[in-house]
Amino acid sequence: MSDKKRPLTTPKKDVSRRKFLRNATVAGAGAAATAVAAPHVAKAATVLKVQAAWGGGIFLENAKSYVDRVNKMAGSGLKIDLLSVNSVVKTSQMQDAVHRGVLDGAHYVPAYWYSKSPAASLFGTGPCFGWSAQEMLGWIHYGGGKDLFNELMGTLGLNLVSFFNSPMPAQPLGWFKEEIKDSSQMTGLKYRTVGLAADVLNEMGMSVVQLPGGEIQPAMKSGLIDAAEFNNPTSDSDFGMQDVSKHYHLASFHQSQECFEVTFNKKKFDSLAPELQSILEYASEAENSNFYWNNTLSYADDLIKLKEEHGVNVYRTPDSVMSDQLKAWDVVVDRISAEDPFFAKVVASQKVYAKKVMNYLLLNQPDYGIAYKHHFG
Numbered sequence: 001m002s003d004k005k006r007p008l009t010t011p012k013k014d015v016s017r018r019k020f021l022r023n024a025t026v027a028g029a030g031a032a033a034t035a036v037a038a039p040h041v042a043k044a045a046t047v048l049k050v051q052a053a054w055g056g057g058i059f060l061e062n063a064k065s066y067v068d069r070v071n072k073m074a075g076s077g078l079k080i081d082l083l084s085v086n087s088v089v090k091t092s093q094m095q096d097a098v099h100r101g102v103l104d105g106a107h108y109v110p111a112y113w114y115s116k117s118p119a120a121s122l123f124g125t126g127p128c129f130g131w132s133a134q135e136m137l138g139w140i141h142y143g144g145g146k147d148l149f150n151e152l153m154g155t156l157g158l159n160l161v162s163f164f165n166s167p168m169p170a171q172p173l174g175w176f177k178e179e180i181k182d183s184s185q186m187t188g189l190k191y192r193t194v195g196l197a198a199d200v201l202n203e204m205g206m207s208v209v210q211l212p213g214g215e216i217q218p219a220m221k222s223g224l225i226d227a228a229e230f231n232n233p234t235s236d237s238d239f240g241m242q243d244v245s246k247h248y249h250l251a252s253f254h255q256s257q258e259c260f261e262v263t264f265n266k267k268k269f270d271s272l273a274p275e276l277q278s279i280l281e282y283a284s285e286a287e288n289s290n291f292y293w294n295n296t297l298s299y300a301d302d303l304i305k306l307k308e309e310h311g312v313n314v315y316r317t318p319d320s321v322m323s324d325q326l327k328a329w330d331v332v333v334d335r336i337s338a339e340d341p342f343f344a345k346v347v348a349s350q351k352v353y354a355k356k357v358m359n360y361l362l363l364n365q366p367d368y369g370i371a372y373k374h375h376f377g
Helices: 012-037 057-074 091-100 110-116 118-123 133-142 145-156 196-203 213-222 233-239 266-270 274-308 319-339 341-364 368-376
Strands: 046-052 078-083 105-108 160-168 174-176 190-192 207-209 247-250 258-265 313-316
Touching: 046 057, 046 258, 057 078, 057 233, 057 258, 057 274, 091 105, 091 110, 091 160, 091 258, 105 110, 110 118, 110 196, 118 145, 118 196, 118 341, 133 145, 133 160, 133 258, 133 341, 145 160, 145 341, 160 266, 160 274, 190 213, 196 207, 196 319, 213 233, 233 274, 258 266, 258 274, 274 313, 319 341
Parallel strands: 046 078, 046 105, 190 207, 247 313
Antiparallel strands: 105 258, 160 258, 174 247
16 A cells, blocks of 8 residues: 555546536525515505495595495405595496496496396385384395395396495485475475385375485476475585475375495406405495484484574374375385285285384383483483
């Protein structure tokens, strides 16, 4: 064996190998660093074009409240662009526009598409079975109403998904040229209302005209109609009804429960991520409380202004009128039910819910009028 020492240098092939591994490691780290440092490109928010049936006033504020809730919860994923009345189509054309995809959505009331099916009015301005709008919404959400509505959409071939919210207090009988003391005074009057209420008041002997809200005051001023209702003291004040009449009657069964319908194009809705679909739905439910608290106070404040600042005489509608309204409702509901099995099916479902729920509520609720008179006279 030789006594010569082994060389201290590393063979060229080992150097090349180490250099390769070192360079590969550096290159790999650089690639990873590049991937981490690459700027995040956010996906553009889906924008829904939703038209409201309201050009201003408290109902447009309500529509904005719903939209604000959606936009805040959806963040960068979804944005509703709220359009006011007639921005794209007329109110009477809104449902068709959403169905066709001309609009992504609409904010209105079911009575506005009553001409498609009398049953539409049952989801907003139907007969009173002793219940309020609160219980009607309970029926929609928990008593089978939503399934029946979807069945109606299928029957009509409408590509829509709808949510219902905002339990409206009973609508006033409205504005007249003189105080109504008895039901007989209603006969022959030219009167404005919408939905199934038109059939009911026609049955009572009135001549009913269905006009958009903005046309009510001019029509009464010109004498085209003798009397009218829209919805509440705040909206009525905004329309200037106090300038054409000083006789305002509260309480009525012609539209004793109503709510908003927020409707979306079904194809567009189905394309959204599940969490965004849920936001559209639950923002609607949240509006129930907001609407009731906000609007009730506004209506109360504006009723005081109508009396104290504008000299309006405010009356409670006589029992004789409301009793005759209920009789007229029976005639109308029986007639349409005989012609339309689906209408009859919806009415039967509502009666089951109302009988059960109102039995409890009417037994349990004290007469709040007694406490009110005790404190305020």
